[in-house]
Amino acid sequence: MRRFVVLGHRATTSPEFSLDDLSGATGRLDILLRCINSSFFLSHSIRKDVEIHLILQGPPSPTKTIRFVGSELKYLNPDERSTAALIRSSLSQRAEGEKKTSPGIYMSSRKYSDVISLLAKDSQIYYLKEQGHDVRRLPSFEQDITFVLGDDRDLTPEEEQVLFEYDPIEVSLGPESLHADHCITIVHNELDRRLEKN
Amino acid sequence: MRRFVVLGHRATTSPEFSLDDLSGATGRLDILLRCINSSFFLSHSIRKDVEIHLILQGPPSPTKTIRFVGSELKYLNPDERSTAALIRSSLSQRAEGEKKTSPGIYMSSRKYSDVISLLAKDSQIYYLKEQGHDVRRLPSFEQDITFVLGDDRDLTPEEEQVLFEYDPIEVSLGPESLHADHCITIVHNELDRRLEKN
Incomplete structure (x- = not known):
């Protein structure tokens, strides 16, 4: 298994962001979105043997860790906007421990060190x-x-x-x-x- | 100089597309947007020795060729949406020959073979x-x-x-x-x- 951990030093932990301004008020969430794309996409398939952990450390409620699991992903598209919508949906849910928020997407409050x-x-x-x-x-x-x-x-x-x-x-x-x-x-x-x- | 030529086989040649659905009704313009990003962006600068030619061959008025010149670019950001806005602005202008539509961005009706x-x-x-x-x-x-x-x-x-x-x-x-x-x-x-x- 290939795993990537990307630290989003000031990436938003609120779902209250606009899909129209992903590189602006999101604490550079756009960078993490592109990391999801490059982690998973092959020309005509998704890499199954890959996982990425995005560590969102920005306001208002750090830390949120969102984990994408290649072998389980169903609704991932290569563009930034639709991936941002998946993250927003994850952030809008409450998690105790680690919670599946969509096929292949998990959210927790795990800190970077954990x-x-x-x-x-x-x-x-x-x-x-x-x-x-x-x-x-x-x-x-x-x-x-x-x-x-x-x-x-x-x-x-x-x-x-x-x-x-x-x-x-x-x-x-x-x-x-x-x-x-x-x-x-x-x-x-x-x-x-x-x-x-x- | 490093140059890239990317064929957008059905990429839209009309500015009438929505920035909210870049991978949908644009003939996969989203792929070309990501090519612009990977052509030019270094961590904290833009590659000056690079040019990319996007050959848009989709409806309604093919071919439009949009050329980005690294040494002249001023308003390029790494996210898909803002780059799409630059393309849309280019496509909304009429070109005789090759026309500068923004610093470092040129549009023409040059065909792929030309x-x-x-x-x-x-x-x-x-x-x-x-x-x-x-x-x-x-x-x-x-x-x-x-x-x-x-x-x-x-x-x-x-x-x-x-x-x-x-x-x-x-x-x-x-x-x-x-x-x-x-x-x-x-x-x-x-x-x-x-x-x-x-």
Whole structure:
């Protein structure tokens, strides 16, 4: 399973946002929407072996974590607006523990540190960071892997500290500093190529 | 200069579309919008050495070609909706020859074959195709290159014939069949890495 964890440092935790202004008053929720697209979409299908955890840390009621599970998703389309509507619908529901809000979409109040702690039990953690090891030069990848990345802001020193408790492998993707969704596309391409060789 | 040519086989050529339904009644204009995003956006800047030509071939008045020029762009944001508004504004204007409709955005009635013929004068043509040569194994890239790709549909045999007149190099990006915008992201990553080595 390939997992992505994206930190939405100021992404809204209220469903009261307009679908007409997704890059404005949502705390850059638009970045997370594009990460969903690049996590799941193949040309004519959805990647089943993928999960993404969006950690929404903005006002008014942080943290909300929304988890998308590729093998269960039914109503996902590639455009930003319809994906935003799915998130809005999730945020409008009350969750005790983790609640399914739509096929393949789950919401909880899990904090970033809880999400990482849970995922680190089953998977090697990779930290996407410009100063990391070149992804193409890593000798191999485990079957179960989790990639952690920020939205348009890097992880804070505190967020990095949480990650460092789990011995993450720091990975870079190339010489340029890229948008989060573009990073996910490149990670997939590298892993697809490795799988093909095996 | 890196150039991308994306064929919007049924992409609308009318400005009369709703920004609220970009993946519905626009002939999959949403795919082209995401190609604009992946062509230009770096984390905190816009790629200046890039141009994209969107060939809109849908009703009611095909063909319209919209060209975005990285070094001149001013009002481009990463979200789909605001980019769609730029396209809509272009389509609402009448063009004789090629007309600047906004900084860095040009519209014309150039047909696909005219666009390719123009670009082939100055640049090597690459055709993104699943059966092509692996992009990572190509020995080198010229300074001026043009990548041609379809939207969610492959090039028709007639469109391929046009391309084949210019001895394109057929390039594949990996084992999976990918969305057009994801292809552009992977091409950029490969070229960024080559540039870094030089």
